[in-house]
Amino acid sequence: MQGDVGEPVIETEGLGREFRVRDGLRRRTVVAVDGLSVRVGAGEAVGYIGANGAGKSTTIKMLVGILVPTRGSVRTCGLRPVQDRRRLVRRVGVVFGQRSQLWWDLPVRESFAILASIHGLSPDRERSRTDELVERLEMGAYWTTPVRQLSLGQRMRAEVAAALLHSPDLVILDEPTIGLDVLSKQRLREFLVTERRAHGTTLLLTTHDMGDVERLCERVLLVDHGRLAYEGTLAGLSRTVGVERVLVVDLAEPGPDLVTVPGARHLGSEGGGLRQRFAFDAEVTTAAKVLAAVSEQVEVVDLSVEEPDVEDVVRRVYAARR
Numbered sequence: 001m002q003g004d005v006g007e008p009v010i011e012t013e014g015l016g017r018e019f020r021v022r023d024g025l026r027r028r029t030v031v032a033v034d035g036l037s038v039r040v041g042a043g044e045a046v047g048y049i050g051a052n053g054a055g056k057s058t059t060i061k062m063l064v065g066i067l068v069p070t071r072g073s074v075r076t077c078g079l080r081p082v083q084d085r086r087r088l089v090r091r092v093g094v095v096f097g098q099r100s101q102l103w104w105d106l107p108v109r110e111s112f113a114i115l116a117s118i119h120g121l122s123p124d125r126e127r128s129r130t131d132e133l134v135e136r137l138e139m140g141a142y143w144t145t146p147v148r149q150l151s152l153g154q155r156m157r158a159e160v161a162a163a164l165l166h167s168p169d170l171v172i173l174d175e176p177t178i179g180l181d182v183l184s185k186q187r188l189r190e191f192l193v194t195e196r197r198a199h200g201t202t203l204l205l206t207t208h209d210m211g212d213v214e215r216l217c218e219r220v221l222l223v224d225h226g227r228l229a230y231e232g233t234l235a236g237l238s239r240t241v242g243v244e245r246v247l248v249v250d251l252a253e254p255g256p257d258l259v260t261v262p263g264a265r266h267l268g269s270e271g272g273g274l275r276q277r278f279a280f281d282a283e284v285t286t287a288a289k290v291l292a293a294v295s296e297q298v299e300v301v302d303l304s305v306e307e308p309d310v311e312d313v314v315r316r317v318y319a320a321r322r
């Protein structure tokens, strides 16, 4: 396996987890993770992607000791997650996007005070780290607001800050940007990039948003039915399956479909041609070049670029394997 950068922070060998589930009157076995062998080195940022039900959350739960593997071995920060869970908690920060680790009825500030005490931070350390996180994640405006009154974007920033409060070696983020607007996503990504740069934090991230992977991860692990289906760079993954981006342009006037734009494929139009969509391969051309070619033919008044969806990439990889 890869992950040559420094000591492994995550190391699994033949890791597996099965569940016995009731299926009508019968019981059957679901293999959620099926012999996974991966290595993530210190300081790496790795995207852990796969379709719904591929086994990502189950893997994460085994990495942090919430679930016991049914086979294989796992070491996180050199520790055995289940047996050494108390020690591991000090070394790892986890955010499950769908679940909160903050106290719903308490002001954000109090949740942080509790977490600081759980992690045994000294008063000085608590103050300096909290100040740093409040400033960098712009939490000042809602620092004294009860968690239940926060917007999703505010809550996610607080969740990530809470996971990072004790400066863990490894941060695991499960869908940290799900449901966030563009600006909130961008802020969170920028923060994570800076945080990693400053502290050399290792990052494992699951997401359905290719933009997250692109901006935050150097390497991708893709799972299919609990097995590793791809391991390498995102560019390599895109090359393997030919991932396309989409440029959406709004024109000043409705017009015919622009089917002869060099480097782009016309995908369709709406509003009698007022909005047109073009697919292009980012390895071959750029959104700017496609836009320039479109602008030679018509007047463009607005535009956006759609990131490829992880689900789409995953589907293509799966299809290529079958």
Ligand SMILES: Nc1ncnc2c1ncn2[C@@H]1O[C@H](COP(=O)(O)OP(=O)(O)OP(=O)(O)O)[C@@H](O)[C@H]1O
Residues within 6 Å of the ligand: 019, 020, 021, 030, 031, 032, 033, 050, 051, 052, 053, 054, 055, 056, 057, 058, 059
């Ligand atoms: N506690 C459980 N009991 C029974 N089956 C489970 C349990 N947890 C997960 N599974 C099953 O294991 C498989 C993998 O689930 P898992 O949640 O790990 O996938 P995932 O990749 O995280 O999916 P998603 O992207 O939807 O979160 C699925 O078929 C799921 O139904």
